[in-house]
Amino acid sequence: MPLVRFFRKAPPWATTATALVLALAAAWHAPAGLARGAAFQVPGQLELDEVSNYSHVKVTRDRGTRTLWFVRDNGEHVVESKLDLDRPDDLLIEYTRFMFLSYVFRPEPKKVLIVGLGGGSMVHFLKIHDPEVKVDVVEIDPLIVSIADRYFGVKTGGNVDVKVTDGFAYLRESEAKYDVIYMDAFLRPSGGTDITGVPLHLKTLAFYEQIKKRLNPDGAVVFNLNPHLAVQQDIRTIREAFPNTYVFRLQGYDGFVVVASTAAERMSPTAVSAAAARLDNAGRFKAPFSFRAMAGRLSRR
Known part of the structure; x- marks a missing residue:
């Protein structure tokens, strides 16, 4: 969000x-x-x-x-x-495009999880551009699930399975394994969230341990981080939990998309750029944006 x-x-x-x-x-x-x-x-x-x-x-x-x-x-x-409504796979909001830098690090995912449904734009993109991938979605708010169905055309069916549940509970209790997990869960800011609405229990080392248990070898988790005063602390916690972390600063506003990988070896900035260029050159996604340009937003710190 x-x-x-x-x-x-x-x-x-x-x-x-x-x-x-x-x-x-x-x-x-x-x-x-x-x-x-x-x-x-x-x-x-x-x-x-x-x-x-x-x-x-x-x-x-x-x-x-x-x-x-x-x-x-x-x-x-x-x-x-x-x-x-005519092109539901056209990602209109910048951060959603950056979330799919996951393909730089895991180019052939078979099964992915999205935590936080919203209007389901990421689901539309995956259904059209990677129709073989199995997409599980967990969303805590039944109203959001209903709205996604009625107004945005996203619901369980085919390779998509939308579940109404808390992301932490799902990752703790599920035995499913994923190649990529996308973290995009936001609620109304309250005592149980940070200032941007991210539930506090979804940004702890304990939660990240649950994520790692649900990832296949060389899996990746992608975080949408809205700007706030403690965002750098959030990034440090992610770095502490995962062996390899890649931070991309958005252009449209001061947010970040962070890709954390369990791979044994870290990709260099040159390797990240080359992998992104391969995605562009292959024309696999026919997307109106450049993976290589987004990879150029990789922080060197």
């Missing part, structure tokens, strides 16, 4: 047009991921506005694009998923 935030109140000196520009600019560039600025009306037609035990969510449609929003207690609206 990207940290694109919009607050309810505009500064007294801002016109409506100026306020909207400020909100958009702040959402992408504000320090520590905090957007300040504008009165914001979610664009498009409001199709759903519901509250569950875990989240307050809205769904809007603007022409051929449908958006899933998380609404915070202070009135912030956070974009969780965007879907092009």
Whole structure:
């Protein structure tokens, strides 16, 4: 989930047009991921506005694009998923594209797990571009599962199995093994989450040990990390848990995608770039983005 935030109140000196520009600019560039600025009306037609035990969510449609929003207690609206209804595999949000750098490290996955469903854009991409891969999804909120089905066309069927359960409990109790695990779980921020909404029990060494038990040899886990004051500590914890960690800084805002691998040998930046270039040159995904360009965002630290 990207940290694109919009607050309810505009500064007294801002016109409506100026306020909207400020909100958009702040959402992408504000320090520590905090957007300040504008009165914001979610664009498009409001199709759903519901509250569950875990989240307050809205769904809007603007022409051929449908958006899933998380609404915070202070009135912030956070974009969780965007879907092009004509091209559901076209990843409209930057971090979702970076999540598939997993193919640099595990190019032929047979079975993957996604923790956190949202609008299911990653599921659409896998179904279309890697139709042989088995995709398990775990999502704690039944409302999100229902919304993904009704509004975003994602549900159990074929190679996809969506389960309503807590990610920690699933990884502790399941005997399934995966080549890649994608961590993208967010809830309404509360005492049980960090400031971005990640459940605290999903960012501990104990949880990462559960992940490692569910990975096949040379497996990888991919984390979507929203910007916040403790994000570098989150990265350090991941580095402590896994033998090889690769940190990619996003371009659109100050978030990170982190790939952690259980492989015995670490890939050099040159090897990462070469593997990404092979994905581009093979035309396997026919994707409107470059794996090599994303690999160029690898942190050297």
